[in-house]
Amino acid sequence: MVEQILPLRLAGAKLTRRGRTLVGPIDLTLGPQGFTIVMGPNGAGKTSLLRMMHGLERPSSGRVEWAVPEVQARPSQAYVFQHPTLMRRTALDNVAYPLTVHGMPRKEARARAAEALKSVGLGDSALKMAYYLSGGERQKLALARALIRKPEILFLDEPCASLDGRAIRDIEHILLTAHAAGTRIMMITHDHGQARRLAEDVLFIHHGQLHAADQADAFFSDPQSPEAHAFLKGDILI
Amino acid sequence: MTEIWDGLRQAALLIVTLDPDLLQISARSLHVTLTATVIASAIGLPLGGWLAVYRFRARRSVIALLNALMGLPPVVVGLIVYLMLSRSGPFGVFGLLFTPTAMIIAQVVILTPLIASIAHQALRELWAEYHDLLISLNTSRRQRIRTLLWDARRALLTASLAGFGRGIGEVGAIMIVGGNIDQATRVLTTAIALETGKGNFALALGLGFVLIAIAVGVNLSIHYASKTEVSSRW
Numbered sequence: 117m118v119e120q121i122l123p124l125r126l127a128g129a130k131l132t133r134r135g136r137t138l139v140g141p142i143d144l145t146l147g148p149q150g151f152t153i154v155m156g157p158n159g160a161g162k163t164s165l166l167r168m169m170h171g172l173e174r175p176s177s178g179r180v181e182w183a184v185p186e187v188q189a190r191p192s193q194a195y196v197f198q199h200p201t202l203m204r205r206t207a208l209d210n211v212a213y214p215l216t217v218h219g220m221p222r223k224e225a226r227a228r229a230a231e232a233l234k235s236v237g238l239g240d241s242a243l244k245m246a247y248y249l250s251g252g253e254r255q256k257l258a259l260a261r262a263l264i265r266k267p268e269i270l271f272l273d274e275p276c277a278s279l280d281g282r283a284i285r286d287i288e289h290i291l292l293t294a295h296a297a298g299t300r301i302m303m304i305t306h307d308h309g310q311a312r313r314l315a316e317d318v319l320f321i322h323h324g325q326l327h328a329a330d331q332a333d334a335f336f337s338d339p340q341s342p343e344a345h346a347f348l349k350g351d352i353l354i
Numbered sequence: 355m356t357e358i359w360d361g362l363r364q365a366a367l368l369i370v371t372l373d374p375d376l377l378q379i380s381a382r383s384l385h386v387t388l389t390a391t392v393i394a395s396a397i398g399l400p401l402g403g404w405l406a407v408y409r410f411r412a413r414r415s416v417i418a419l420l421n422a423l424m425g426l427p428p429v430v431v432g433l434i435v436y437l438m439l440s441r442s443g444p445f446g447v448f449g450l451l452f453t454p455t456a457m458i459i460a461q462v463v464i465l466t467p468l469i470a471s472i473a474h475q476a477l478r479e480l481w482a483e484y485h486d487l488l489i490s491l492n493t494s495r496r497q498r499i500r501t502l503l504w505d506a507r508r509a510l511l512t513a514s515l516a517g518f519g520r521g522i523g524e525v526g527a528i529m530i531v532g533g534n535i536d537q538a539t540r541v542l543t544t545a546i547a548l549e550t551g552k553g554n555f556a557l558a559l560g561l562g563f564v565l566i567a568i569a570v571g572v573n574l575s576i577h578y579a580s581k582t583e584v585s586s587r588w
Contacts, residue, residue, distance in 0.1 A: 172489055190492040201487035204480075204505040214491050217501065 121182045121189040121268050122148040122300060124169060128178030131164050138164040139324040141178055146269075146302070151295050153311045153332070154304045156321035157353045162304045163198070165321065166271045169302070170195050191218075194267035198274045200258035202246040207238060210246045211261045232260040236290055252283030259290055263299070270294065272303040276310060288314060308348070312336055320344040322353060361559025368560050380564060383541040384572075386454055386528065387521035390461035391469075395514045398466045402473030402513070403499040406481045417474065423467035428460075432530030435460040439531065452533040457541070460527040465517040472516055476509035477502050511580060515573055522569050542568070 123145050130140030139161030146152070146169075154162045167173045168180060170193055182189035203210050212229035216222055233242050236256040241249060249257060255275050262270055272291075276284045284307075291314065295301050305311050311318065315332035320341065327341040339345045347353055368376045405417055437443050439451040439459070450456045480502050488498050503510065525543035532539035534548060542565040549558035 170490065172486060193490075195486075195490040197486060197490075201484060203484065203487075203501075213501075217491065217493055217497050 119184050119188065120148060121184050121192045122146060123183055124269070125181045126169070126178065127181070129168060129175040129180050130177045131161075131168050131173055132176040137324050139168065139321070140165075140175070142326050144319075144326065144329065146300070148268075148300060151291075151301045151314055151316040152303070152319060153315035153317075154302065154319045154321060155306075155308075155311055155347070156327075157347070160321045161324040162321050163273055164324075166195070166273055166302065166304060170271050191265065192268040193271070194262035194265065194269075195271045196255070196258045196262045196273065196275050198277060200254045202249075202254060202257070205246060206243050207233060207246050207249065207257055208242040210257055211264055214261060214265050228264065229260075232264050233257075235293075236260045237286060252279050252286070255279065255283070255287060256290070259287065263290075263294055267299060269300040269302065272301070274304050274306065276305065276307065284310065320347065322347075357555045357559060360556035361563065364556045364560035365563040369564065376561070376564065378537070379540055379542055379545055379561070380568060382454065382539075383522060383543070383565070384568065386457045386541060387461060387518060387524075388572075390458045390465055390521050391514055391518045393458070394462045394465035394469050394517055395510075397462075398469030398517070399473045399503060399510050399513065400499060401466075401470040402475075402510075403477050403502050405470070405474045406477040406502065407495055407498050417471075420467050420471045420474070424471050426464055426467060428464055428524050428526035429530065431463050432460055432527030435463065435527065435531050451531065452535060452539055454532070454539060456531040457528040457539060460531045461521045461524065464524065464527060465521050468520055469513045469517040472513035473506075473510050476506050476513065480506045480509075508580070511576065515576060518572060519569060522565070522572075 125146075126142050126144045128141040128143060130142070131138045142165065154165065156162050164173065168175055171180075171186065171190060172195070203213060205213070208226060208229050211232050212222070212225040215225035215228060230239070230242055233239055236259055238249075238253060238256055238260065241253060246254070246257060259275065275291075276287055279287070288310070291301060291303070303314070305314075312332070315335075317331050318328065318335040319326060320328035320335070320339070320343070322343045328335060328339060328344045330340070335344065336348065339348055343353060367373075405413065405420075435456065436451065438445050439448070439456050440446055441451075450459070481498075484498075484502065484505075488501060493501070523543060525547055528539075528541060529544050529547065532541070532544065534540050534544040540548075542561055546558045546561045546565070549555075549561065
């Protein structure tokens, strides 16, 4: 096992683009365990926050620090995008890609990818071109690909947006299994029910600011911030 | 009108009798242009990938220049390569002028910008698609370029075929650096130019039909070999 990359510390981390603040400044520490759900209205800065944590965006000011230097931290992270990027390959080669690109022999990588596909219920689709998979299958493929390097932390950006109940249940099962195996999870969702089912703790973001960072029970039963209270009640936050 | 019929007859006759001159000239045409296409692809395709992935200050200017070079006049390229390879030129010691090698060099110069530019267009789109994923997966620039080249191979085939098309029909540069020497550097296009000059229209047309047939044949065989039109997207 590689060195632990968590905790992740954000100190005044802020992301701006063309003078507009997308998110921040945020002060936050992510411990080595947990299943964190990020909630907030559209455009609140949830995706920007995750992208900044993962290193897809450089913070404009402030710091994002892992327990180890960034170069060592990168291989132990994975990210599932809201719209999964499908490579022009078979499902199997899509999942094997993170292994082969970093030098694992193709045969071994494919064997592992086949296992991973089976574990997300896509065993039969291994040799299909990824482009022909359905929406739910694509997200499962993206999950299998993200998990294949056994990341210490997994970021997910609304993995269940526009999926039906069955696909959502499958994906939640995969996430809980990964979590039980020790993967730290940080996930954005708009689905309150899903948040209640999965969250151990919740970050609530509005207008780029962190309005709440609580244990799930406390957040859902008695949200401290008025914005979070309104959001959970179903009011429309502007 | 009679010239065209005569040309068709001549062409048929040349092919049916497997005219040795025709075979030799056609083989040389294919050898020169295929070699040039392979070399130009080996340079141009990674260059296109590199330009798609790598951000640097002069990137836009380099791409604009590359697009402009697609229209490079072959005669001028021929002239410059001639000066480079001639006895008094910097590479004169190699004695390459008026050899097929000189013709290949000239065609590489003409084809590389074309192939690189078309490749860059295709790879830029794929890179926009793959950008976040490949960065998330912690890949090096080299790995990114290799991934793009592999996954866009169908589009890149088109780039190479466009290069081949330009090369096989090109006459200005190879005429100058090759010299259209019988049994040595004569190819289909230069032979057509010569026969037309001599007023030998039927033979010129016959060679012309053979040239078109080769261009179409190479394209078709590569498309069939790679099953381009079979699967809908890649």
